[in-house]
Amino acid sequence: MQHRTARPIEPAALRELRTADDAGRAPAAFTDEEGGAPLRCCLRRSRRGERIALVSYAPLRRRAARTGADPGAYDEQGPVFVHAEECAGPETDGLPFTDAHRVLRRYSADGRILGGRLVETPDAFAPALRKAFDDPAVAFVHVRAVEYGCFLYEVGRD
Numbered sequence: 001m002q003h004r005t006a007r008p009i010e011p012a013a014l015r016e017l018r019t020a021d022d023a024g025r026a027p028a029a030f031t032d033e034e035g036g037a038p039l040r041c042c043l044r045r046s047r048r049g050e051r052i053a054l055v056s057y058a059p060l061r062r063r064a065a066r067t068g069a070d071p072g073a074y075d076e077q078g079p080v081f082v083h084a085e086e087c088a089g090p091e092t093d094g095l096p097f098t099d100a101h102r103v104l105r106r107y108s109a110d111g112r113i114l115g116g117r118l119v120e121t122p123d124a125f126a127p128a129l130r131k132a133f134d135d136p137a138v139a140f141v142h143v144r145a146v147e148y149g150c151f152l153y154e155v156g157r158d
Contacts, residue, residue: 004129005093006143006153009040013062014082021055022062022077029053029084037081038145042089043096043153051084059142059151060111071111078150095155098125101146106132109139118146129155 009017021027035048046052058077064070090096099122106114114137119128132141140156 022058023056027053
C-alpha cells in the first residue's frame with residue numbers, strides 16, 4: 001500500500017480558529033482536567049492539564065476557499081478540539097485515532113461526497129483506506145468519529 005499521511009488542520013486555519021471559529025464564535029479555552037480529547041492540530045490525544053478549546057470547523061468550506069471548488073450542500077461544520085495556543089503539530093506522520101470505530105468518507109476534488117465506509121476494527125482501517133483510493137475519482141478522504149460524527153483528519157492522494 002502506498003504510504004498515506006494524516007493531514008491536521010493547517011496552521012493558518014488554526015490561527016483563525018483560535019480567534020473566531022467557523023461559526024463566528026470566539027473559542028472558549030479551558031484546562032483539560034482528564035485528558036484524552038482528540039486534538040486536530042497535532043493529531044494526538046490531549047494530556048491532563050493542557051489548555052484546549054472546542055471550536056466549530058468547516059473542512060470542506062475551507063478547502064473550497066483554497067481550491068475554488070464548490071461543495072454545495074455537502075458543506076458542513078462541526079466541533080473539533082485544538083490546543084488553545086499554537087503547538088508543534090503532529091509528532092509522527094502515521095494515521096492516528098484508528099483504535100476505534102471510524103467512518104471513512106470519500107470525496108471528489110470538487111468536495112462532493114462519493115461514499116463512505118464504516119471501519120469497525122483497527123486492522124480493517126488500512127485496507128479500507130486503500131480501497132477508497134482505488135477509485136480514481138476519490139481525491140481525499142475524511143476520517144470521522146462514529147460516536148459524534150466529528151471530523152478527525154483528512155487523508156489525500158500523496
